Amino acid sequence: MEDATLGESPGALAQLTQEFTKLPGIGPKSAERIVHFLLGGDRADALSLAEALRTVVDQVRRCKQCFNLTEGELCSICANPKRDPTTICVVETPRDLAVLERAGSFRGLYHVLHGRLAPLDGVGPDQLTLDALLRRVQKGEVKEVILATSPTLEGDGTALYASQMLAATKVSITRLARGIASGSSLDLANSQMLADALDGRRAF
Numbered sequence: 518m519e520d521a522t523l524g525e526s527p528g529a530l531a532q533l534t535q536e537f538t539k540l541p542g543i544g545p546k547s548a549e550r551i552v553h554f555l556l557g558g559d560r561a562d563a564l565s566l567a568e569a570l571r572t573v574v575d576q577v578r579r580c581k582q583c584f585n586l587t588e589g590e591l592c593s594i595c596a597n598p599k600r601d602p603t604t605i606c607v608v609e610t611p612r613d614l615a616v617l618e619r620a621g622s623f624r625g626l627y628h629v630l631h632g633r634l635a636p637l638d639g640v641g642p643d644q645l646t647l648d649a650l651l652r653r654v655q656k657g658e659v660k661e662v663i664l665a666t667s668p669t670l671e672g673d674g675t676a677l678y679a680s681q682m683l684a685a686t687k688v689s690i691t692r693l694a695r696g697i698a699s700g701s702s703l704d705l706a707n708s709q710m711l712a713d714a715l716d717g718r719r720a721f
């Protein structure tokens with residue numbers, strides 16, 4: 518009986534383990550440990566995790582203006598009348614946005630690209646939200662676009678592409694100061710470094 522159950526389970530177990538290995542920083546061994554932890558613990562805890570995951574996937578979507586993650590039409594930043602709509606900070610990911618928000622010094626709005634141009638990996642302008650950025654700027658209210666893509670080859674390439682795309686709009690285009698080590702990502706920078714990088718931004 519015990520053997521029969523074990524005989525059936527590897528499919529589901531292996532599949533769940535496989536799913537966990539797709540997460541950042543989780544290798545096969547960690548994935549296996551997590552799966553066994555979940556199975557060995559309270560059944561209700563495991564189901565509540567599954568339910569929380571389903572709820573997030575069902576309810577969280579992209580803000581229709583800036584593409585940040587939100588449960589409403591507009592994210593809390595776009596919906597906040599105290600934020601300055603004339604300055605837009607362009608970031609690669611919602612996580613970068615969260616890091617800049619924690620730094621606490623930026624009072625404008627954001628635009629999340631959901632990636633960066635990576636021609637070798639097949640990521641072109643159409644996979645990002647660049648068109649929507651152009652349309653936002655063309656509406657005329659925006660005075661400055663801060664390109665806060667990562668200080669990597671691809672992040673720089675993305676910033677260059679965005680600046681050329683926006684050139685005809687006459688909006689002022691700036692880039693974060695190089696307080697952040699080249700080749701690293703925003704989420705590795707601390708809050709003060711980011712605040713300094715924002716304050717020290719320069720014309721692109």
Ligand SMILES: [Zn+2]
Pocket residue numbers: 580581582583584585591592593594595596
């Ligand atoms: Zn938004």
